[in-house]
Amino acid sequence: MFSWFGRVSFVPYTKVQDFAVHLKAGRMMGSRCQQCGHKTFPPRADCPQCLSGDFEFVEYSGQGTIWTHTQIATAPTGFDRDVPYTCVVVELDEGGRLLAWSGETLPQQKVKIGMKVQVVPRIFEDTPDIRVYYTVEQPGTTWGKSPPPHLG
Amino acid sequence: MSRVGVIGVGHGRFGRRSDATVQELAFEAFRAALQDAGIERKELDASIIAAVPEYHKQRSVAGVVQEYLNLNPLPTWLTEAACAAGSAAVRTAWMAIKSGLHQVVAVIGCQKMTELATADILALMGRVGEVQWESVFGTTFPGYYAMFATRHMHDYGTTHDQLLQVAVKNHHYGAQNPNALFQKEVTLEKAREGEPVASPFCVYDCCANADGAACVILASEDRARALSKKTVWLDGLGCATASMSVLRRPHLTGLPSAVGAVQQAYRMAGVTAKDIKVADVHDCFTIAEIMAYEDLGFCEKGQGGRYIEEKRSYIGGGGVAINVDGGLKAKGHPIGTTGVSMTYEVVKQLRGECGPRQVPDADIGLTHNVGGIGQYCFVHVYKRD
Ligand SMILES: [Zn+2]
Numbered sequence: 001m002f003s004w005f006g007r008v009s010f011v012p013y014t015k016v017q018d019f020a021v022h023l024k025a026g027r028m029m030g031s032r033c034q035q036c037g038h039k040t041f042p043p044r045a046d047c048p049q050c051l052s053g054d055f056e057f058v059e060y061s062g063q064g065t066i067w068t069h070t071q072i073a074t075a076p077t078g079f080d081r082d083v084p085y086t087c088v089v090v091e092l093d094e095g096g097r098l099l100a101w102s103g104e105t106l107p108q109q110k111v112k113i114g115m116k117v118q119v120v121p122r123i124f125e126d127t128p129d130i131r132v133y134y135t136v137e138q139p140g141t142t143w144g145k146s147p148p149p150h151l152g
Numbered sequence: 153m154s155r156v157g158v159i160g161v162g163h164g165r166f167g168r169r170s171d172a173t174v175q176e177l178a179f180e181a182f183r184a185a186l187q188d189a190g191i192e193r194k195e196l197d198a199s200i201i202a203a204v205p206e207y208h209k210q211r212s213v214a215g216v217v218q219e220y221l222n223l224n225p226l227p228t229w230l231t232e233a234a235c236a237a238g239s240a241a242v243r244t245a246w247m248a249i250k251s252g253l254h255q256v257v258a259v260i261g262c263q264k265m266t267e268l269a270t271a272d273i274l275a276l277m278g279r280v281g282e283v284q285w286e287s288v289f290g291t292t293f294p295g296y297y298a299m300f301a302t303r304h305m306h307d308y309g310t311t312h313d314q315l316l317q318v319a320v321k322n323h324h325y326g327a328q329n330p331n332a333l334f335q336k337e338v339t340l341e342k343a344r345e346g347e348p349v350a351s352p353f354c355v356y357d358c359c360a361n362a363d364g365a366a367c368v369i370l371a372s373e374d375r376a377r378a379l380s381k382k383t384v385w386l387d388g389l390g391c392a393t394a395s396m397s398v399l400r401r402p403h404l405t406g407l408p409s410a411v412g413a414v415q416q417a418y419r420m421a422g423v424t425a426k427d428i429k430v431a432d433v434h435d436c437f438t439i440a441e442i443m444a445y446e447d448l449g450f451c452e453k454g455q456g457g458r459y460i461e462e463k464r465s466y467i468g469g470g471g472v473a474i475n476v477d478g479g480l481k482a483k484g485h486p487i488g489t490t491g492v493s494m495t496y497e498v499v500k501q502l503r504g505e506c507g508p509r510q511v512p513d514a515d516i517g518l519t520h521n522v523g524g525i526g527q528y529c530f531v532h533v534y535k536r537d
Contacts, residue, residue: 072290087291
């Protein structure tokens with residue numbers, strides 16, 4: 001089900017494919033190694049510390065701080081209709097980082113390094129197939145379609 | 153310890169070369185390098201081809217190049233390290249020679265970037281990053297370096313005008329390089345008006361794709377002394393890597409792989425940053441050159457913007473003369489060829505053959521060749537006798 005993730009999917013198969021299923025249900029999941037407890041976001045199946053392949057998903061709050069950003073004006077194939085969009089890298093409060101678009105509550109001119117943000121699960125409404133993603137929003141923003149449990 | 157030296161160099165014209173196949177481009181540079189070295193093909197005992205294969209219609213490009221250069225049955229193979237493929241090939245040649253397996257090796261960087269249709273290039277452009285978690289949000293190559301620039305500007309007060317001054321310098325020298333794609337000066341005023349690409353970048357912050365080839369011939373110390381009177385020695389090599397994903401970098405104001413590579417190269421060559429007179433650094437985007445000033449130790453961390461603003465990287469500017477062949481920005485960036493082209497320039501500088509662009513007293517030079525957004529970095533230090 002990982003092919004659900006992103007505007008364009010490049011890797012449909014992965015050991016962490018349930019990430020996309022959780023995201024569709026409004027949950028942002030990282031991973032925790034069941035041997036040594038090492039946590040990662042984005043999630044990964046194989047522990048970089050102890051080499052164990054036993055992992056479990058753990059839910060992240062999606063709260064974090066902007067690390068850097070850029071507004072893309074020249075887009076690659078598949079992103080033409082989304083231009084311009086702002087790519088934001090967020091340092092998550094619970095560790096790890098993610099890259100996502102700034103959402104409707106956070107227009108480009110408001111995006112600043114160091115600001116507190118909320119990452120919110122999303123579903124693309126403009127396509128017939130299931131496509132899930134997340135956006136970077138003002139703190140307190142919830143998922144409009146059906147609020148994720150931890151934000152409900 | 154015996155040395156490995158460069159005994160001949162050749163360079164073709166960079167640009168939109170709709171007049172030639174990739175092997176024809178390779179031939180131009182190869183012939184020029186043989187002529188420059190003053191040797192026959194029979195002195196060679198291997199070749200190494202540097203190219204990034206996904207841009208070519210021809211698969212397994214080393215094979216077709218080897219045949220077209222009439223080098224069969226000598227051994228050949230391809231090196232690939234994204235935009236650092238050329239320096240990976242030079243490093244591989246050094247290793248092959250030091251191992252004793254080969255004595256005289258031709259390194260040929262050859263790349264056609266304009267064979268593909270624009271749509272195919274745009275599709276490739278969408279897969280430069282980590283495809284599982286980043287490319288799904290439409291990241292691009294300029295976009296990644298733009299995120300470094302955003303952070304550098306935030307942390308150190310670097311300005312967009314300072315970034316663009318890198319482009320102004322490199323176009324200034326590109327205008328004097330007959331092999332360059334853009335042989336035209338650009339003013340700061342003109343650069344400021346460039347179309348936006350990825351904030352803070354406009355088109356003048358970005359290098360352009362180009363077709364082109366370059367060739368350098370490396371030899372063992374014994375063979376170099378027998379064959380050449382103008383050998384330039386490759387005395388320091390460094391190579392380091394950093395995460396593919398931008399999400400797992402320790403910071404976004406420099407490239408850890410460059411810092412690692414240059415420390416190795418300086419130590420091996422027995423030099424420090426202060427000894428370097430001329431350098432070709434990887435200015436795929438303006439911020440990349442500014443970060444290179446800092447990563448290579450030419451200035452303090454955070455002072456890269458000021459270094460270009462004070463024109464210290466110009467010839468006679470009081471610092472290290474950098475990219476005085478035009479750099480990737482003005483020469484164009486045929487990705488597999490670039491590291492070989494950098495080597496060509498530094499060798500010519502150390503031989504004192506660069507005419508109006510000659511750096512005075514250039515006795516020690518450096519190349520800094522980055523793959524991707526710093527996933528790989530190769531630094532080489534060259535000395536003349
Ligand atoms: Zn573990």
